Structure formats: C-alpha cells, structure tokens
Amino acid sequence: MIPQHASALLISDLHLTPSMPLTAQRFFDFCEKDAPKVETVLILGDLFEYWVGDDAALHSPFHQEVKNTLATLSTKVKTYYLHGNRDFLVGKHFLSKTGMTLLPDPSKINIAGSEYVLCHGDSLCTADISYQVFRSWVRKPWIQKLFLRMPLNWRRSIANHLRSNSSVQYQRSMQFSVEGAQAKTNVTLSACAAVLKDQAGNQLIHGHTHRPKHHQEHLQDQEWQRWVLSDWDLDHPESGRPRASALLINQDGVRHTDLIKT
Template sequence: MIPQCASALLISDLHLTPSMPLTAQRFFDFCEKDAPQVQAVFILGDLFEYWVGDDASLHSPFQQEVKRALANLSSKTKTYYIHGNRDFLLGHIFLKKTGMTLLTDPSLVEIAGQQYLLAHGDALCTADMGYQAFRSWVRKPWLQKLFLALPIAWRRAIANHLRSNSHAQYQRNASASYSKNQIKTNVTLEACAATLRSHASDKLIHGHTHLPAHHQESFGEQLWQRWVLSDWDLDHPEGARPRASALLINEQGVRSIDLVKS
C-alpha cells in the first residue's frame, strides 16, 4: 500500500555540511517548527553533502546532531526518505535511529486524495550518458560493499575527490556552453514520460536539478504536471540570493513555501 496522508511538506537538496551552518540551522528550525504542522514530511534525497557510510556518521558530531533532529521530527510527524546522488549510501542503521521510512526511487504516494510520483531526479537526466553510466556502476551492491569496507578516512578522501571532479567538470561544461550544459544536466521529457507511464501517474515531484518550478508538460499524447524542488543555501551571499523552500501539499492544493522569510 502506498503512503497516504492529508498534508505534507517536501524538501530536497539541502546538502547539509558543517561548513554551511546557516543552512543547517534552518533545517533544525524546520524540523522543530515547520514540519510538525503537517502529517508527513518527504525528503527527496541529498539531505547531506555526502555520505560515506552509517559507521562514519558516528564519528561526526554534525551528522549526529542531524540524526537527533530527524529522530525528534519522526516522533511527531511521519518522515520518509528517498536516496539522492550524494547520499545513496545512507543505510538502515541511520534510518532506524532517525525513525525515517525509506522509499524506493521513484515512489507513488497519496497526499490529500491525490497521487504523486516522487523521485530524487538524477535518474531522469538521461541526456548525460556519462553520469548515467557512473550512477549505474556505483549503485551495484557488491561495489558498495567493497567501498564500505575501506577505512573511513579513505572513503572520505574518495568522496571529496569525486565532488571536486564533479564541480570542475560542471564548470568546464558551463563555460563552454551554458545552454548545452543546462540541457545535459536537466531531466528529459522522454525519461519523465516513461517513468510516469510505468507508474500510471500524471504528477511528478523531484529535486536534484536545483531549478525550482512548476511545469505543465507533454510528450506525444501524454500530459503531466511536474514540480521541481529547490536546493537550500543560506551561506553563500556572494552567489545567488539565499534559498530554502518546501513544497506544501494539502486539501487546498500544491504551493511553494519560502523558508528563508518564514
């Protein structure tokens, strides 16, 4: 049976890390004040900047603080989690301690009487064939088992190396062709259509792309709505304006909530 609730808040791509204290504090406030006002919270991946194993979190005071905030939230509001591309190694030990329920990517849910298909979003970026090959490789259980057997310091070094390479590659692509890079790193209509069709749904909600919007889309005769969640960043004023938002769904419909101003 799919999860059902009368009201929900959906968030993704917070990329929590000790180096972003303002963003982290807004998340702690969200867990304490905003989230308990609804029946369910759905976190659609990339809650953390990276995750190299549940055992590694035991050595991180910051991740332990996040764990306590999530456990407190789960005691008040049903909390669901979908893996992102940065935290797909988040495992059952951490989930059990936080009280969160793991959902497959994608998953159908029912909120206020309407069905929505929830996903992180990276699997829908099929124009980036290199990334999809990488994604398929690192999701293999045997490779994950090998990685998690490495010393924690090695795992963190590998994660930081991959993050640096990813950022450098994005910067090279962006400088070469902004429009081409936007297409490559965004979801494709073909992927959205196929995923929605396979789940008999016409409403899709995802994160990952950091391009918050509400779309009315079509592919052939297939029609659907797509909502994209915002990333959170309150710590880099030199960049775009501070951002932190959630999607609220209840009997009144679907609307974005600006958490920067609240």
C-alpha cells in the same frame, strides 16, 4: 498499497555540512517549527553534502545532531527518506536511529486525495550519459559493499575527489556551451514520460536540478504536471539569493513555500 496522508511538506537538496551552519540551523528550525504542522515530511534526497557510510556519522557531532533532530521529528510526523545522488549510502542503521521510512526511487504516494510520483531526479537526467553510466555502477550492491569496507579516510578522499571532479567538469562544459551544460544537467521529457508511464501517474515531484518550478508538460499522447524542489543555501550570498523552500501539499493544492527567515 501506497502511503496516504492528508498533508505533506517535501524538501530536498539541503546538502547539510558543518561548513554551512546557517543552512543547517534553518533545517533544525524547520523540523521543530514548520514540519509538525503537516501529517508527513518527505526528504527527496541529498539531505547531506555527501555520505560515505553510517559508521562515519558516529564520529561526527554534526551528523549526530542531525540524527537526533530527525529522530525527534519522526515522533511527531511520519517522515520518509529517499536517496539522492550524494547520500545514496545512507543505510539501515542511520534510518533506524532516526525513525525514518526509506522509499524506493521512484515511489508513488497519495497526498490529500491525489497521487504523486516521487524521485530524487538524477535518474531523469538522461542527456548526461556518462553520469548515468556512473550511477548504474555505484548503485550496484556489491560495489557499495566493497566501498564501505574501505578505511574511512579512503572513502572521504574518494568522495571529495568525485565532488571536485564533478564541479570542474561542469565549469568546463559551461565555458564551451552554457545551454548545452544546462540541458545536460536537467531532466529530459522522455525520462519523465517513461517513469510516469511505468508508475501509472501524471504528477511528478523531484529535486536534484536546483531549478524550482511548476511545469505543465507533454510528450506525444502523455500529459503531466511536474514540480521541482529547491536546493537550500543560506551560507553563500555571493552565489545569489539565499534559498530555502519546501513544497506544501494539502487540501488547498500544491504550492512552494518560502522558508527564508526575514
């Protein structure tokens, strides 16, 4: 039986970190003012910039504030969490303290009488073969257990190294081919078609690519709609227009709603 709700707000890719206080504050405001207006909130991954274990959050006042905010939200609306590529190590302890329900990737949910397939989106970027190989390894339970047994400072160092290396590789690929780099970090039609066929759906919602848009797509005899969630960033105006939005689904349909304070 898939979950059923009358209305929902979906967000992803906030990349919360103490170094982005404006983005974090907008999330706190969202949980207090915007989220209680619907029946359920779905966080489709990368809520945090990185996550190296639930034990790390115990030593961070910032992560404790996020935890408390989510715990309060969960008393008001049903709150779901789906792992992203930055926070796939969010574990049972943190989830239990927040009251959130973990969804597998992908999942199907019924909102306002329509069924939607949800995923973070990184598994759909199949043109990036090296990343998919990396993803298949780090999602193995025994690899995760080994990593979580390392000293906390080692884990943080590894996470920072991986983030830095990913950024460098992307910048290098952009120098050679902007079009190629963008295609490599976007979803493929074949991956979308495959997940929708497996889930017996024709409406897909994901984040990860930071390219918010509504798509009407097809491949051979399959047709579907795809909504991409926005990332959030209110702390780096030099990188472009501040971003913070959610996808609202209710009896009136599906629409992106801008959360930037004016």
